[in-house]
Amino acid sequence: MDSQALRVYWRPGCSSCVKVKEFLSQLGVDYQSINVSATPEAMDELREMGVRTVPVVARGREYVFAQALEDVSRFLGKDVRMKRLPPAALVQKWLQVLAAAQRHVVQLPAARLGERATPGRDRSIRDLAYHVYQVPDAFLQAVENGVEDLTAVYNAPPPAQVKTVEQIRAYGAGVAARVQRWWVALPDKSCRQTVKTYYGARPLHELLERCTWHSAQHARQIIAVLEGFGIRPHEPLSEKDYSGLPMPKGLWE
Numbered sequence: 001m002d003s004q005a006l007r008v009y010w011r012p013g014c015s016s017c018v019k020v021k022e023f024l025s026q027l028g029v030d031y032q033s034i035n036v037s038a039t040p041e042a043m044d045e046l047r048e049m050g051v052r053t054v055p056v057v058a059r060g061r062e063y064v065f066a067q068a069l070e071d072v073s074r075f076l077g078k079d080v081r082m083k084r085l086p087p088a089a090l091v092q093k094w095l096q097v098l099a100a101a102q103r104h105v106v107q108l109p110a111a112r113l114g115e116r117a118t119p120g121r122d123r124s125i126r127d128l129a130y131h132v133y134q135v136p137d138a139f140l141q142a143v144e145n146g147v148e149d150l151t152a153v154y155n156a157p158p159p160a161q162v163k164t165v166e167q168i169r170a171y172g173a174g175v176a177a178r179v180q181r182w183w184v185a186l187p188d189k190s191c192r193q194t195v196k197t198y199y200g201a202r203p204l205h206e207l208l209e210r211c212t213w214h215s216a217q218h219a220r221q222i223i224a225v226l227e228g229f230g231i232r233p234h235e236p237l238s239e240k241d242y243s244g245l246p247m248p249k250g251l252w253e
Contacts, residue, residue, distance in 0.1 A: 006031040006076075008066070009042055009056045013118030013128070015217035016210075017055040018248040020066040024057075029076060031057075037121045053151045053198075065199035067210060069246075084209050085244040087191040091183045094136065094212040096241055098176040101132045101219040102169045103234050107226055110165060117225055119252055125225055126168070130158040132218045133172040136179050139211040142195050144182065149198045213245040224251055 008024065008031045010017030024031055036042045036054055046056060055066035057075060064075040073080035085093070113126040123131075131154060138153035147153065162168060183189075191205035216237070223233045 004060055007034055007058045008032070009034045009036055009046055009051075009054045009058065011035060011037045011054055012120040012253050013123055013221070014054060015214050015248065016067050018217070018250045018253060019246070020055050020057065020069065020072060021253075022248050022250065023069050023072065027073075027076070027078065027080075035120070053155070067197075067199050068202065068206065070206075071199070082206075082246070084205060087189055087205055087208055089244065090208050090212045091179070093241065093245065094208075094215060095176060095180060097212070097216045097219050097237065098133065098136065098172060098179070100235065100237050100241070101129075101215070101222060102172045102176070104219070104222050104226060104236075105129045105132075105169050105172065106165045107231055107234060108165050108222075109229065109231075112229070113163075113165070117221065126163075127158060128218060128225070129165070129168050129222055130162065130171065132215055132222065133168075133175040135211050135215045135218070136175050139207065140175070140178055140182060142197060142207070143204065146196065148196045151198065209246070213247055216242060216245055217247060220247075221251060 006029065008017075008021060010021065010033070012035065021033065034042045036046075046052070046054070049058070049061060049063055051063065056063050057066050057072050058064075064071050066072050069080065070082060084090070108125060108129060113129075114124050117123050117125040117128040134154035134156070138147070138150040141147040141153055142150055158168075162171065191203070191208055193204050194201045195204050195207050197207065219237060220242075223236050226233045
């Protein structure tokens, strides 16, 4: 492997991984694609650099977390500006996504929750369905409680006692209600304030957008799982619902 070549460490089903690979391709940037699920020793490389999660873009021993594409563009010596929906529109779309995910989770066959949801990755349908709501849970813990390591929240396995689709739906309903309460109570709805995360202090507006489309991407994956079972999703999300969100084109990789 060329140590000075640009490398992207990723895993299947990871929404930010899909997004950063598409971003680099759109910029015409060549990179070495390293699937850490298929190449477990790649995680050892990351740990040696002090990294415990993906996606990561690296060259030699230098790296950048790829959750914020502005950071990736600066790492490449480019200046890419992102246009975002207003915070109020993002919150509205986020709540629509979370409501749709609650409708769809209860359509999942109980007997198939333990099956693998993501091709090439050891993530069950149960874990994926729960993860849709772990994203806003992590967001709220960051903005309300100062939890910087969002991955510790949204990558944690579901509690052992959460076994049914109704229990997952109830968790989602509770998280969605917390998002709405947070928004109503937020004094400065411009979202210009910053939030500390494991990849640096981020503008609240940026983090809000990222978590909104992150949930939407996984809700989209749940729709694909249902359709794969021959089940028509009840009131599925549409392109209008996704409009304005920086959704990746790819679903899993």
